[in-house]
Amino acid sequence: MTTVKFQLETLSCPSCVKKIESALNKQEGVKDAHVLFNSSKVKANFDETLIPIEQLEVTITKLGYSVLSKKVS
Structure with a gap:
């Protein structure tokens, strides 16, 4: 199992959280x-x-959010 942390551009609304989590968890x-x-x-x-x-x-990225950096651990 690998863990990655992405730093995104500033999220503009709390509904963005559910949108991203849902897409990744699928x-x-x-x-x-x-x-x-x-x-x-x-x-x-x-x-x-x-x-x-x-x-x-x-x-x-396809959801419209920019990934600024990533860190794998």
């Missing part, structure tokens, strides 16, 4: 994804044998 291989509204950060635990980290970033 991805095969994602165990759980959480968005922190106040800091505009996304933390996701996923199995990289099932889904590449790039796919998570693409999912966020």
